[in-house]
Amino acid sequence: MVDYNLINTLEDVEGGIDAEVNALFGAAGMDDAALGTLVGEETKEELVPGTILKGKIIGRAGDDVVVDVGLKSEGVIAVNEWDDKSSIDIGDEVDVFLENIESDSGVIELSKRKADRIINWNAITETSEEGDVVKGKVMRKIKGGLLVDIGVPVFLPASQVDVRRPGDIGEYIGREIQAKILKIDMDRRNIVISRRKLIEEERGAAKEKLMATIEVGQTRKGTVKNIADFGAFVDLGGIDGLLHITDMSWDRINHPSALVKIDEEIEVKILNIDMQKEKIALGLKQLKPSPWENVAERYPINSKVTGEVVNIMNYGAFVKLEPGVEGLVHISEMSWTRRINHPSELINVGDNVEVVVLEVNKDKQEISLGMKQTEVNPWMQVAEKYPPNTRITGRVRNLTNYGAFVEIEEGIDGLLHVSDMSWTKKISHPSEMLKKGDSIDCVVLKVEENKQRIALGLKQLHEDPWLRAVPENYIPGQIVEGTVTKITNFGVFVELEDDLEGLLHVSELADHKIEDPHDEVEIGQKLQVKILRVDAGERKIGLSKKRAEWSAEQREAAGEPSVVKQRRGGLHGAGEQTTDLIPQLVTKPPVGSADDATETTDAQASSESDASDDDKAGE
Secondary structure, eight states: OOOHHHHHTTHHHHHHHHHHHHHHHTOTTOOHHHHTOOTTSSOGGGOOTTOEEEEEEEEEETTEEEEEOSSSSOEEEEGGGSSOGGGOOTTOEEEEEEEESSOTTSOEEEEHHHHHHHHHHHHHHHHOOTTOEEEEEEEEEETTEEEEESSSEEEEEGGGSOSSOOSOGGGGTTOEEEEEEEEEETTTTEEEEEHHHHHHHHHHHHHHHHHHHOOTTOEEEEEEEEEETTEEEEEOSSSEEEEEGGGTOSSOOSOGGGTOOTTOEEEEEEEEEETTTTEEEEESGGGSOOTTTTHHHHSOTTOEEEEEEEEEETTEEEEEEETTEEEEEEGGGSOSSOOOSSGGGTOOTTOEEEEEEEEEETTTTEEEEESGGGSOOTHHHHHHHSOTTOEEEEEEEEEETTEEEEEEETTEEEEEEGGGSOSSOOOSSGGGTOOTTOEEEEEEEEEETTTTEEEEESGGGSOOTTTTHHHHHSOTTOEEEEEEEEEOSSEEEEEEETTEEEEEEGGGSOSSOOSOGGGTOOTTOEEEEEEEEEETTTTEEEEESHHHHOOHHHHHHHTOOOOSEEEEOOTTOOOOEEEEOOOOOOSSOOTTOOHHHHOOOHHHHHHHHHHHHHHHHHO
16 A cells, blocks of 8 residues: 555655666656667667667676677676676676767767666566565665665665664665665656655554563563663564663663663563553563562661762762662761761762661662761760760850850750850840850750750859849849830839849839820930849849839838948949938828839838848948
């Protein structure tokens, strides 16, 4: 059956071979009668150029063969018109094409090759038709394809050379091929053939037979037809199967070409068949036992082995333990103490490293390995080296919202939490006290070997001032000076000294009702305030501005004792300060005072009274 659609696609390349074929025939413009003329059909008196004659080889003259055609003189033919020069024997008969009866040199010009082409053309057109299979030898490349000698020169388009167009069709030159006749053009003396169509038909028949007998698990032979980065296509005889790179070898390979070559015959195993899509998955490594069988017995957990680094990723390194068996050393398993940004900081591809087997998963074909486990864990010695209450000096390596990491020694960090930086100051971020790179002294609070954590303290270098310093230096009833640091709707925070604040409740600002504390005070303003209470447990100091301004009568009316002087050494031991206290006189408290803010415990009143008596006695 003639494929006319295919023939139509070749029309544009046929013109490229007309000159080639006509030159070989040497009969451009010759009519059919001339092409069909053979010896004996016309008398010698009527011979004209273009006639095919019977001749007899009578000798050799240099590179020419002398042929007698029965005329008054002999003709000559170039010796290269014989494919096999050794077959030229004197006395042999030969068909020749009469090109010129008498040349300038007086000899008859003949051509054996052109006679052969014409005779063969007649024989082929009489015995063959479109769709027949022919055999020939590829002569050379021409525009758009190849010229093939099947007795006459015929055209094989490049697209019809093979099922997959080869990279260079010139590799077929000199090869004997079989092809199917696509088109015979009698007018233009043109024949177009297709090797691809013949292959496709043969493969179609072979594919039907193959698909009827192929089964998963079978072992079959095939020929490698194409190689890609992801695998190789193998012709099983009518259909190609894909041999994926992951199914080529149990060992790691970088490219399929490392194992197979094009046109190589190999044996493969059928892994999967998709009848509808006509896709077949092949395997090469499956022909050999899996090295993952009994892998847990060969590499028990906690065993120490040596392997070669074959690949490095951001998250770790793959180590080959044996062909086909690789394990992963995660970046977190490379060093106990060193901070590693990339595995290449420690190892390189090709290195032989000692590792410890951490976990084996036969089903997933995964082995977890560790490098640091080959060495003693320094955290096992940390508890001995740095017991609680040990004073150390370290460098601030990093700051976070919740604290600072302090490097005690290489790879050993302790956490200094914000809550352990100051006894009295409220710290929102560690940068308020520290900066990266600072060298600081700390106290070891706790060591957790299992979690590899050390808790450090900065404030623990000194005694908690709320235990003694604050209660001893700030006594209820005492009048002190402070600075406004913050104003809220419920009151004012007053700094009594560095890192120590008291709360001046809105009800203790003045005797009259206050809607907005901003109307009474401003940030940075110095105030005289009276200490109402000191709560060491809650770490709070209650203050009053209005009570510090009361007259003696108002103090007496409120039931508050009168104190002349009070001495205090300060929270941080910064000398002594003398404060004059106003004597009590008044009969009752002023209207508008808040009971919860003005109420003073019996213990506080007693403390104030004792302090006042001591001062008087001292004077």
